Amino acid sequence: MMHSAKGSISLPCLLAALLLALSAQLCLLYAVKGYEAEKDFLRGQQLRLLCGSVLQAIGQKPQPAGTQLCYEGELQPGNEPVKVTSESSYSSDGQIDYLKVSAVAANHVGAVQRLHRLRVSFSPEMRKLASKSVLAGRSLTGGEYLQQAALYTSTEEVRLPQISFLQNKCAASLNKRTT
Structure with missing residues:
Protein backbone atom coordinates (compact mmCIF):
# COMPACT_ATOMS: atom_id res chain seq x y z
CA MET A 1 0.00 0.00 0.00
CA MET A 2 2.84 2.32 0.74
CA HIS A 3 4.20 1.92 -2.80
CA SER A 4 0.92 2.91 -4.50
CA ALA A 5 0.51 6.00 -2.29
CA LYS A 6 3.88 7.43 -3.39
CA GLY A 7 3.09 7.07 -7.07
CA SER A 8 -0.35 8.61 -6.87
CA ILE A 9 0.89 12.19 -6.23
CA SER A 10 3.07 12.31 -9.36
CA LEU A 11 0.17 11.84 -11.76
CA PRO A 12 -1.85 14.88 -10.46
CA CYS A 13 1.33 16.99 -10.44
CA LEU A 14 2.06 15.97 -14.01
CA LEU A 15 -1.50 16.85 -15.08
CA ALA A 16 -1.32 20.22 -13.28
CA ALA A 17 2.00 21.02 -15.00
CA LEU A 18 0.51 20.04 -18.36
CA LEU A 19 -2.52 22.31 -17.80
CA LEU A 20 -0.28 25.22 -16.75
CA ALA A 21 1.93 24.74 -19.82
CA LEU A 22 -1.15 24.60 -22.08
CA SER A 23 -2.62 27.77 -20.56
CA ALA A 24 0.74 29.55 -20.91
CA GLN A 25 0.91 28.49 -24.57
CA LEU A 26 -2.63 29.79 -25.22
CA CYS A 27 -1.82 33.12 -23.51
CA LEU A 28 1.33 33.45 -25.62
CA LEU A 29 -0.61 32.69 -28.81
CA TYR A 30 -3.28 35.26 -27.89
CA ALA A 31 -0.61 37.88 -27.10
CA VAL A 32 1.20 37.30 -30.42
CA LYS A 33 -2.07 37.63 -32.39
CA GLY A 34 -2.89 40.85 -30.54
CA TYR A 35 0.60 42.20 -31.22
CA GLU A 36 0.31 41.41 -34.94
CA ALA A 37 -3.13 43.03 -35.13
CA GLU A 38 -1.84 46.17 -33.39
CA LYS A 39 1.21 46.22 -35.67
CA ASP A 40 -1.06 46.02 -38.76
CA PHE A 41 -3.22 48.85 -37.39
CA LEU A 42 -0.16 51.04 -36.74
CA ARG A 43 1.23 50.25 -40.19
CA GLY A 44 -2.05 51.36 -41.80
CA GLN A 45 -2.13 54.56 -39.73
CA GLN A 46 1.45 55.40 -40.67
CA LEU A 47 0.81 54.76 -44.37
CA ARG A 48 -2.29 57.00 -44.32
CA LEU A 49 -0.36 59.74 -42.52
CA LEU A 50 2.52 59.51 -45.00
CA CYS A 51 0.17 59.71 -48.00
CA GLY A 52 -1.79 62.62 -46.57
CA SER A 53 1.27 64.66 -45.66
CA VAL A 54 3.01 64.06 -49.00
CA LEU A 55 -0.16 64.93 -50.93
CA GLN A 56 -0.56 68.09 -48.86
CA ALA A 57 3.09 69.05 -49.37
CA ILE A 58 3.37 68.50 -53.12
CA GLY A 59 -0.26 69.07 -54.12
CA GLN A 60 -0.05 72.86 -54.00
CA LYS A 61 2.42 73.21 -56.88
CA PRO A 62 2.24 71.62 -60.33
CA GLN A 63 4.37 68.49 -60.50
CA PRO A 64 6.19 67.20 -63.57
CA ALA A 65 4.23 64.53 -65.43
CA GLY A 66 5.23 60.96 -64.63
CA THR A 67 6.23 59.05 -61.50
CA GLN A 68 8.54 60.45 -58.82
CA LEU A 69 9.92 58.94 -55.61
CA CYS A 70 8.88 61.28 -52.78
CA TYR A 71 10.06 59.51 -49.62
CA GLU A 72 11.96 56.40 -48.54
CA GLY A 73 12.03 55.45 -44.89
CA GLU A 74 11.03 52.90 -42.29
CA LEU A 75 7.84 52.16 -40.41
CA GLN A 76 7.91 51.38 -36.71
CA PRO A 77 7.77 48.91 -35.00
CA GLY A 78 9.91 46.50 -36.94
CA ASN A 79 11.96 48.85 -39.16
CA GLU A 80 9.83 47.96 -42.18
CA PRO A 81 10.97 49.75 -45.36
CA VAL A 82 8.41 52.02 -47.02
CA LYS A 83 8.38 53.99 -50.29
CA VAL A 84 6.08 56.89 -51.12
CA THR A 85 5.73 57.71 -54.80
CA SER A 86 3.66 60.25 -56.68
CA GLU A 87 2.28 60.00 -60.18
CA SER A 88 0.91 63.05 -61.96
CA SER A 89 -0.65 63.48 -65.36
CA TYR A 90 -2.32 66.29 -67.23
CA SER A 91 -4.92 66.47 -69.97
CA SER A 92 -3.85 67.62 -73.41
CA ASP A 93 -5.44 71.04 -72.92
CA GLY A 94 -4.01 71.44 -69.39
CA GLN A 95 -7.42 71.87 -67.77
CA ILE A 96 -7.36 68.60 -65.78
CA ASP A 97 -4.59 67.83 -63.28
CA TYR A 98 -4.47 64.30 -61.77
CA LEU A 99 -2.17 63.41 -58.87
CA LYS A 100 -1.88 60.01 -57.16
CA VAL A 101 0.26 59.40 -54.07
CA SER A 102 1.01 55.78 -53.06
CA ALA A 103 2.73 54.50 -49.93
CA VAL A 104 3.87 50.86 -50.08
CA ALA A 105 5.32 48.77 -47.26
CA ALA A 106 8.02 46.53 -48.72
CA ASN A 107 7.51 43.43 -46.55
CA HIS A 108 3.69 43.29 -46.79
CA VAL A 109 2.09 43.01 -50.21
CA GLY A 110 -1.34 44.19 -49.02
CA ALA A 111 -0.05 47.18 -47.04
CA VAL A 112 -0.65 49.91 -49.62
CA GLN A 113 -2.29 53.30 -49.18
CA ARG A 114 -3.26 55.53 -52.11
CA LEU A 115 -4.71 59.02 -52.28
CA HIS A 116 -5.96 60.63 -55.49
CA ARG A 117 -6.55 64.28 -56.29
CA LEU A 118 -8.25 65.58 -59.40
CA ARG A 119 -8.23 69.31 -60.09
CA VAL A 120 -10.25 70.88 -62.88
CA SER A 121 -9.59 74.45 -63.98
Missing part, protein backbone atom coordinates in the same frame (compact mmCIF):
# COMPACT_ATOMS: atom_id res chain seq x y z
CA PHE A 122 -11.82 76.38 -66.33
CA SER A 123 -10.63 78.05 -69.49
CA PRO A 124 -10.83 81.86 -69.76
CA GLU A 125 -13.73 81.51 -72.21
CA MET A 126 -15.74 79.50 -69.68
CA ARG A 127 -14.94 81.99 -66.93
CA LYS A 128 -16.05 84.85 -69.15
CA LEU A 129 -19.30 83.04 -69.95
CA ALA A 130 -19.90 82.33 -66.24
CA SER A 131 -19.30 85.98 -65.33
CA LYS A 132 -21.99 87.12 -67.77
CA SER A 133 -24.61 84.73 -66.43
CA VAL A 134 -26.25 85.04 -63.04
CA LEU A 135 -26.74 81.65 -61.49
CA ALA A 136 -28.59 80.87 -58.29
CA GLY A 137 -26.85 77.96 -56.67
CA ARG A 138 -26.48 76.03 -53.48
CA SER A 139 -23.89 73.60 -52.21
CA LEU A 140 -24.43 69.95 -53.10
CA THR A 141 -24.53 67.53 -50.19
CA GLY A 142 -24.48 64.24 -52.05
CA GLY A 143 -27.93 63.28 -50.81
CA GLU A 144 -29.58 64.44 -54.03
CA TYR A 145 -28.78 61.17 -55.79
CA LEU A 146 -30.08 58.81 -53.07
CA GLN A 147 -33.53 57.25 -53.17
CA GLN A 148 -35.85 58.71 -50.55
CA ALA A 149 -37.18 55.28 -49.55
CA ALA A 150 -33.72 53.73 -49.15
CA LEU A 151 -33.08 52.22 -45.75
CA TYR A 152 -29.59 51.96 -44.33
CA THR A 153 -28.67 49.55 -41.55
CA SER A 154 -25.07 50.68 -41.21
CA THR A 155 -24.04 52.85 -38.27
CA GLU A 156 -21.56 54.72 -40.47
CA GLU A 157 -22.83 57.58 -42.58
CA VAL A 158 -22.09 57.24 -46.28
CA ARG A 159 -21.39 60.64 -47.82
CA LEU A 160 -20.55 61.42 -51.39
CA PRO A 161 -17.67 63.85 -51.96
CA GLN A 162 -18.45 67.54 -52.04
CA ILE A 163 -18.61 69.03 -55.52
CA SER A 164 -17.08 72.48 -55.72
CA PHE A 165 -16.34 73.03 -59.40
CA LEU A 166 -18.81 75.98 -59.52
CA GLN A 167 -17.38 77.55 -56.36
CA ASN A 168 -17.23 81.36 -56.63
CA LYS A 169 -18.87 81.15 -60.05
CA CYS A 170 -22.47 81.66 -58.98
CA ALA A 171 -24.35 83.79 -56.51
CA ALA A 172 -25.01 82.01 -53.23
CA SER A 173 -27.97 84.23 -52.45
CA LEU A 174 -29.96 86.66 -54.52
CA ASN A 175 -30.30 90.20 -53.24
CA LYS A 176 -30.80 93.58 -54.93
CA ARG A 177 -27.12 94.05 -55.67
CA THR A 178 -26.44 90.65 -57.23
CA THR A 179 -29.71 90.77 -59.17
Whole structure:
Protein backbone atom coordinates (compact mmCIF):
# COMPACT_ATOMS: atom_id res chain seq x y z
CA MET A 1 0.00 0.00 0.00
CA MET A 2 2.84 2.32 0.74
CA HIS A 3 4.20 1.92 -2.80
CA SER A 4 0.92 2.91 -4.50
CA ALA A 5 0.51 6.00 -2.29
CA LYS A 6 3.88 7.43 -3.39
CA GLY A 7 3.09 7.07 -7.07
CA SER A 8 -0.35 8.61 -6.87
CA ILE A 9 0.89 12.19 -6.23
CA SER A 10 3.07 12.31 -9.36
CA LEU A 11 0.17 11.84 -11.76
CA PRO A 12 -1.85 14.88 -10.46
CA CYS A 13 1.33 16.99 -10.44
CA LEU A 14 2.06 15.97 -14.01
CA LEU A 15 -1.50 16.85 -15.08
CA ALA A 16 -1.32 20.22 -13.28
CA ALA A 17 2.00 21.02 -15.00
CA LEU A 18 0.51 20.04 -18.36
CA LEU A 19 -2.52 22.31 -17.80
CA LEU A 20 -0.28 25.22 -16.75
CA ALA A 21 1.93 24.74 -19.82
CA LEU A 22 -1.15 24.60 -22.08
CA SER A 23 -2.62 27.77 -20.56
CA ALA A 24 0.74 29.55 -20.91
CA GLN A 25 0.91 28.49 -24.57
CA LEU A 26 -2.63 29.79 -25.22
CA CYS A 27 -1.82 33.12 -23.51
CA LEU A 28 1.33 33.45 -25.62
CA LEU A 29 -0.61 32.69 -28.81
CA TYR A 30 -3.28 35.26 -27.89
CA ALA A 31 -0.61 37.88 -27.10
CA VAL A 32 1.20 37.30 -30.42
CA LYS A 33 -2.07 37.63 -32.39
CA GLY A 34 -2.89 40.85 -30.54
CA TYR A 35 0.60 42.20 -31.22
CA GLU A 36 0.31 41.41 -34.94
CA ALA A 37 -3.13 43.03 -35.13
CA GLU A 38 -1.84 46.17 -33.39
CA LYS A 39 1.21 46.22 -35.67
CA ASP A 40 -1.06 46.02 -38.76
CA PHE A 41 -3.22 48.85 -37.39
CA LEU A 42 -0.16 51.04 -36.74
CA ARG A 43 1.23 50.25 -40.19
CA GLY A 44 -2.05 51.36 -41.80
CA GLN A 45 -2.13 54.56 -39.73
CA GLN A 46 1.45 55.40 -40.67
CA LEU A 47 0.81 54.76 -44.37
CA ARG A 48 -2.29 57.00 -44.32
CA LEU A 49 -0.36 59.74 -42.52
CA LEU A 50 2.52 59.51 -45.00
CA CYS A 51 0.17 59.71 -48.00
CA GLY A 52 -1.79 62.62 -46.57
CA SER A 53 1.27 64.66 -45.66
CA VAL A 54 3.01 64.06 -49.00
CA LEU A 55 -0.16 64.93 -50.93
CA GLN A 56 -0.56 68.09 -48.86
CA ALA A 57 3.09 69.05 -49.37
CA ILE A 58 3.37 68.50 -53.12
CA GLY A 59 -0.26 69.07 -54.12
CA GLN A 60 -0.05 72.86 -54.00
CA LYS A 61 2.42 73.21 -56.88
CA PRO A 62 2.24 71.62 -60.33
CA GLN A 63 4.37 68.49 -60.50
CA PRO A 64 6.19 67.20 -63.57
CA ALA A 65 4.23 64.53 -65.43
CA GLY A 66 5.23 60.96 -64.63
CA THR A 67 6.23 59.05 -61.50
CA GLN A 68 8.54 60.45 -58.82
CA LEU A 69 9.92 58.94 -55.61
CA CYS A 70 8.88 61.28 -52.78
CA TYR A 71 10.06 59.51 -49.62
CA GLU A 72 11.96 56.40 -48.54
CA GLY A 73 12.03 55.45 -44.89
CA GLU A 74 11.03 52.90 -42.29
CA LEU A 75 7.84 52.16 -40.41
CA GLN A 76 7.91 51.38 -36.71
CA PRO A 77 7.77 48.91 -35.00
CA GLY A 78 9.91 46.50 -36.94
CA ASN A 79 11.96 48.85 -39.16
CA GLU A 80 9.83 47.96 -42.18
CA PRO A 81 10.97 49.75 -45.36
CA VAL A 82 8.41 52.02 -47.02
CA LYS A 83 8.38 53.99 -50.29
CA VAL A 84 6.08 56.89 -51.12
CA THR A 85 5.73 57.71 -54.80
CA SER A 86 3.66 60.25 -56.68
CA GLU A 87 2.28 60.00 -60.18
CA SER A 88 0.91 63.05 -61.96
CA SER A 89 -0.65 63.48 -65.36
CA TYR A 90 -2.32 66.29 -67.23
CA SER A 91 -4.92 66.47 -69.97
CA SER A 92 -3.85 67.62 -73.41
CA ASP A 93 -5.44 71.04 -72.92
CA GLY A 94 -4.01 71.44 -69.39
CA GLN A 95 -7.42 71.87 -67.77
CA ILE A 96 -7.36 68.60 -65.78
CA ASP A 97 -4.59 67.83 -63.28
CA TYR A 98 -4.47 64.30 -61.77
CA LEU A 99 -2.17 63.41 -58.87
CA LYS A 100 -1.88 60.01 -57.16
CA VAL A 101 0.26 59.40 -54.07
CA SER A 102 1.01 55.78 -53.06
CA ALA A 103 2.73 54.50 -49.93
CA VAL A 104 3.87 50.86 -50.08
CA ALA A 105 5.32 48.77 -47.26
CA ALA A 106 8.02 46.53 -48.72
CA ASN A 107 7.51 43.43 -46.55
CA HIS A 108 3.69 43.29 -46.79
CA VAL A 109 2.09 43.01 -50.21
CA GLY A 110 -1.34 44.19 -49.02
CA ALA A 111 -0.05 47.18 -47.04
CA VAL A 112 -0.65 49.91 -49.62
CA GLN A 113 -2.29 53.30 -49.18
CA ARG A 114 -3.26 55.53 -52.11
CA LEU A 115 -4.71 59.02 -52.28
CA HIS A 116 -5.96 60.63 -55.49
CA ARG A 117 -6.55 64.28 -56.29
CA LEU A 118 -8.25 65.58 -59.40
CA ARG A 119 -8.23 69.31 -60.09
CA VAL A 120 -10.25 70.88 -62.88
CA SER A 121 -9.59 74.45 -63.98
CA PHE A 122 -11.82 76.38 -66.33
CA SER A 123 -10.63 78.05 -69.49
CA PRO A 124 -10.83 81.86 -69.76
CA GLU A 125 -13.73 81.51 -72.21
CA MET A 126 -15.74 79.50 -69.68
CA ARG A 127 -14.94 81.99 -66.93
CA LYS A 128 -16.05 84.85 -69.15
CA LEU A 129 -19.30 83.04 -69.95
CA ALA A 130 -19.90 82.33 -66.24
CA SER A 131 -19.30 85.98 -65.33
CA LYS A 132 -21.99 87.12 -67.77
CA SER A 133 -24.61 84.73 -66.43
CA VAL A 134 -26.25 85.04 -63.04
CA LEU A 135 -26.74 81.65 -61.49
CA ALA A 136 -28.59 80.87 -58.29
CA GLY A 137 -26.85 77.96 -56.67
CA ARG A 138 -26.48 76.03 -53.48
CA SER A 139 -23.89 73.60 -52.21
CA LEU A 140 -24.43 69.95 -53.10
CA THR A 141 -24.53 67.53 -50.19
CA GLY A 142 -24.48 64.24 -52.05
CA GLY A 143 -27.93 63.28 -50.81
CA GLU A 144 -29.58 64.44 -54.03
CA TYR A 145 -28.78 61.17 -55.79
CA LEU A 146 -30.08 58.81 -53.07
CA GLN A 147 -33.53 57.25 -53.17
CA GLN A 148 -35.85 58.71 -50.55
CA ALA A 149 -37.18 55.28 -49.55
CA ALA A 150 -33.72 53.73 -49.15
CA LEU A 151 -33.08 52.22 -45.75
CA TYR A 152 -29.59 51.96 -44.33
CA THR A 153 -28.67 49.55 -41.55
CA SER A 154 -25.07 50.68 -41.21
CA THR A 155 -24.04 52.85 -38.27
CA GLU A 156 -21.56 54.72 -40.47
CA GLU A 157 -22.83 57.58 -42.58
CA VAL A 158 -22.09 57.24 -46.28
CA ARG A 159 -21.39 60.64 -47.82
CA LEU A 160 -20.55 61.42 -51.39
CA PRO A 161 -17.67 63.85 -51.96
CA GLN A 162 -18.45 67.54 -52.04
CA ILE A 163 -18.61 69.03 -55.52
CA SER A 164 -17.08 72.48 -55.72
CA PHE A 165 -16.34 73.03 -59.40
CA LEU A 166 -18.81 75.98 -59.52
CA GLN A 167 -17.38 77.55 -56.36
CA ASN A 168 -17.23 81.36 -56.63
CA LYS A 169 -18.87 81.15 -60.05
CA CYS A 170 -22.47 81.66 -58.98
CA ALA A 171 -24.35 83.79 -56.51
CA ALA A 172 -25.01 82.01 -53.23
CA SER A 173 -27.97 84.23 -52.45
CA LEU A 174 -29.96 86.66 -54.52
CA ASN A 175 -30.30 90.20 -53.24
CA LYS A 176 -30.80 93.58 -54.93
CA ARG A 177 -27.12 94.05 -55.67
CA THR A 178 -26.44 90.65 -57.23
CA THR A 179 -29.71 90.77 -59.17
